[in-house]
Amino acid sequence: MGDRLDTVRKCLRQFPEEARELYLNEAVPYLSSPPSPLAFYRDWIGPNKPCIIRNAFNHWPALSRWNPSYLREAVGSKEISVAVTPHGYADAVYGHRFVMPEERRMPFASVLDIVEHKGERTGVFYVQKQCSNLTEELPELTGDLETDIPWMSEALGKQPDAVNFWLGESTAVTSLHKDHYENLYCVISGEKQFILIPPSDRPFIPYELYQPATFCQREDGTFDVVDEPNTEKVPWIPVDPLNPDLQRYPNYSLARPLSCTVKAGEMLYLPALWFHHVRQSHGCIAVNFWYDMEFDIKYNYFQLVESLSKVVGPL
């Protein structure tokens, strides 16, 4: 029986290798212009492959307008939600807990002050609320861009589920995770560094269960970690792709992360279920479009791989 289980493990090791041999790219390719909806569906959404699209939103006024002084003028007095953490890691494993940021309401101008180093603050601030915060909290800015990507909406036959605005410090990091969304990530100014891992590498990605908690900043600037009451433990990825603990998680050495930098004026297509870790240049401004993924054949297959990965343990 043990032999067969070993063979199952071998299948799960070979599957990501075959993905690379069959269809995955060794680096994230660039498209020089936005594709037709059909070509984009066939070449990228269908095969679930990331790419960076250039010249996709040159016509947005945001690309030339959005800088701290314009934003201060346009939305400086608006209250927005800001994620506050001691070290820049929001929604990440910290001290054996899954710790979410303090969500603080503050005027947009205060965030700009922090980004522009005006005045002293402890903690790391990141406008990253993924509840369509651009259209919900900052509707004044929607005249500077489109609130959907027309060829993507046509390809998928639907409008985006959320349009999110991102502005933060260089120390703000998004830990490795995956989303149930087809994601178009547009960098308006600065740049974002992505580490991407395909869903086929799921067998090499460890998950552990953590008590959920939230950072809470005291008057003196230090942070408490406050357990969420009455919540079950949540599964999260304990590996930091920038410094993976391969002694503890040796399987992760078999994963093959792709790194890419998305510069101002470029758009990353980040396919649903791809694991991603994100950093950015200081004050980077970005907007992303989340389109609901289809829970069909690829999701069905992924769920099988996920279940099997949990069952068989280390490969």
Next chain:
Amino acid sequence: MGDRLDTVRKCLRQFPEEARELYLNEAVPYLSSPPSPLAFYRDWIGPNKPCIIRNAFNHWPALSRWNPSYLREAVGSKEISVAVTPHGYADAVYGHRFVMPEERRMPFASVLDIVEHKGERTGVFYVQKQCSNLTEELPELTGDLETDIPWMSEALGKQPDAVNFWLGESTAVTSLHKDHYENLYCVISGEKQFILIPPSDRPFIPYELYQPATFCQREDGTFDVVDEPNTEKVPWIPVDPLNPDLQRYPNYSLARPLSCTVKAGEMLYLPALWFHHVRQSHGCIAVNFWYDMEFDIKYNYFQLVESLSKVVGPL
């Protein structure tokens, strides 16, 4: 260890159930008209779901023209390849062998004689050569239809790999198998009965290894089964979906075949990797278009399921 292997088996049992819950239909749906290339890609090719399309080739002259007397006039003197078998099963398991038909060259008119019951013959005759026999052997008929399906060619960004012509007796049966093609199957006259099983049911489909052989008809009309020299055994499905031996292959009882009848003027989209078994009305005429499938994420996942199905054995 045995417990974990049992859990792997459970995953493989649940996977096809989840496919049905998530996205598969309980019957093959009908489209009332041909879809746009994008909609067809998104709704059917991408999710790998079969459908029957009506009014898709009403404009083909073949639909009104093709009958025995027209075909006798147009191509009666042409030599074509015909599959000849004693009982109608070509490329099927027979007496512990995988037996292929005798491939006989004969005038098209002789096939029409057989279909019209003119004269005595033993054996079952089926024009079914899948080498683009319409364009290769019967180019005189290509003026009566299109040699591709324009919206499918646009959707896939390529021309069909083969256009096949099918004409046979009601006793001619195509045994359960799958192809590496996206298949559009157009019934010109009569009707075809399909039994379809999704790729997600692969864990329930048995395969065994068989010595390849070929039928060879003697002068007296009886058939020999002649082993192919110097060939390795080939894997084939030993189950007849019309009369499955569930004692021997109990897993097959978990498969959920879909049955559908495709009538004259209708087109079946038979997605790549779907298992299918085909029967037909006597003298049914059909044309099908094979488009190469993409060997990308879905194929990669299917290969994993196939490997695992082989490893774990009965579920």
